[in-house]
Amino acid sequence: MHSFQVETGDKEALIDITGRVEKALGETGLKSGVCFVFIPHTTAGLTINENADPSVRRDILYGLSSMVPSRGYTHSEGNSPAHIKASMMGFSVLVPVEGGRLKLGQWQGIYLCEFDGPRQRQVWVSSNVPGTEPVHPVPGTSLK
Amino acid sequence: MHSFQVETGDKEALIDITGRVEKALGETGLKSGVCFVFIPHTTAGLTINENADPSVRRDILYGLSSMVPSRGYTHSEGNSPAHIKASMMGFSVLVPVEGGRLKLGQWQGIYLCEFDGPRQRQVWVSSNVPGTEPVHPVPGTSLK
């Protein structure tokens, strides 16, 4: 399990973490399979979305804030909208891996979704392989 | 594939299943990797969220019900909001595993999201490992 930290800077933000996920993927040694990205928080989530026009990120935050009610909650910390938005986005993303690199669609990037910042957030990255990678025996080698 | 059943008790509820998932994980024998939790229903989902203040669970249910329209549907069973909420939460969660235990964030729990209860629901748990676990060559054995 490899990890990195993100300073989110704002109350709400979609932060492109594609490069950092790819760097952490490199550390796992996985060459082919599925990269598993997990966020161990409850008011921040993960998603995939457009990597080109930054206005898409602003529009996603605007859309979610328009949908999720701003009042009527009982949780005393006042951040219930952030908990809901995080569950709507989810706490993990999975991305195919080929040749040791993320195999995303042309327009896809991986985003940390901060809904109750600014905070320091953690992101965990692993391959889908338990134990040391690669799990396959390399042809011709012994794995005793 | 290990499974357990949950009596959901109410029309809508977020039910903490973290302990039952961890027990099922123990039965899979997975020590390190990713735990896959799946719900084989269409009006109940799974999510991760805060494990401390139970008002967060009520607020999530309130927020979703405020968002999802209560009328205007064509499906004759009358439970279309439940289908939509389930898709918004999703039907699986993935959690890192280390030392045979779930490696969740400090405030994270795993929740079954009932949107059309009360019912008896199933939850399926497996490791990410096909076949018998562990898939790693046991130290000292050969896998040539």
Place this chain on the structure above:
Amino acid sequence: MHSFQVETGDKEALIDITGRVEKALGETGLKSGVCFVFIPHTTAGLTINENADPSVRRDILYGLSSMVPSRGYTHSEGNSPAHIKASMMGFSVLVPVEGGRLKLGQWQGIYLCEFDGPRQRQVWVSSNVPGTEPVHPVPGTSLK
């Protein structure tokens, strides 16, 4: 990684791809584990939902369109609602596999969620197994 293409036909549609996923799963050779389905787009997503009454699919599209605001965006392409809906549904689904077949719940099907069509979309399918499948010891080899 196996893939197939889907002509979505409409501006918005939920298209049952369960059969095509199962066919692609057959090509991976995975017999037991988890099937990973990924969509490499940003205005289309994947979800699981009811496979029986087609009105559920229409109701899901109606519900999402009622929730997500139709205006107030800055992204010049005008498809920000599609980006938001795609992130709400997600870009991958995971399904247990037993005996080489998808192990879905009785009422579950896998859906491609088109939110900005009609377009030709790709769907990628792999097992959770890095490298060539199957990862299981090939019959005749030793894993003692």
